Amino acid sequence: MEEQLPEPLRAVEHELGALLRRGRAISWEIAREVHPNLEPNAYGLLLWLRRSGSTRLTDLAVRLGIGKGTLSRQIHSLEALGLVRREPDPSDRRAAQISLTDEGTRRFDAARASRLGQIRQTLESWSPEDIEDFGRLLRRFNDAFL
Template identity: 70%
Template sequence: MTEHPPETVRAVEHELTALLRRSRAVSSEIARQVHPSLEPNAYGLLLWLRRTDSVRLTDLAAQLGIGKGTLSRQIQALEELGLVRRDPDPDDRRAWRLSLTAAGQRRFDAAREGRLDRFHRTLEDWPTRDVEDFARLLNRFNESYF
């Protein structure tokens, strides 16, 4: 195990804090584009649902690291907004599979384009190799952090 200088670890913490603060602000803005009543933290949930197509609530809760009760309440709110639906799991009649509705997909995709455009503008002057390294290192950090 490598012992990193404390100032280096503090610099990582500082930069991640700044990134997360900005990300929350952008997520609020994008969440409102998906639906005016959407909670800001729901954007990440919609992103996971968009990526997986269909997922069981228990699997999604484990992936996101949140309790089933909390997730169930969030899903219920998304259902009431017409963005998410529950379908019976064909492999387990006691379980449900969650997915975006057609309207949820359309709204999410339209809002996500704005976020991706912002990323493109931010990274447009970066060499491709740097963007690839950044993505790889963020993935490595995320995989090992939790």
């Protein structure tokens, strides 16, 4: 028998599930906007690279919570698409620095602008205070997993 959860917790579970399903669908759309052969889960990787500029492969693996081997395979496929470049780390030649190529930046920025437009349209009827609260609560929720 299913555990009896308080209604507010069930509501959060339901809405989070809906958000995750919608997020997966949007990830597919955005990934295809960046490049027709881009895997949907690679969008988050591109986002981190766009925010951080050049970063070490090992630091990125730790930040994303994935193994170096898995990340290296993902980076390899992004390199093959011309979206990412891997260069030796000047402070440690055994390590690699990863960054977006100019083409990767251009494609990512165009897809992100489209996504932000969708978010802006969705939230246009919300008050600025509600949008601020929503962002703050999402950050708090996400930070709880770090």
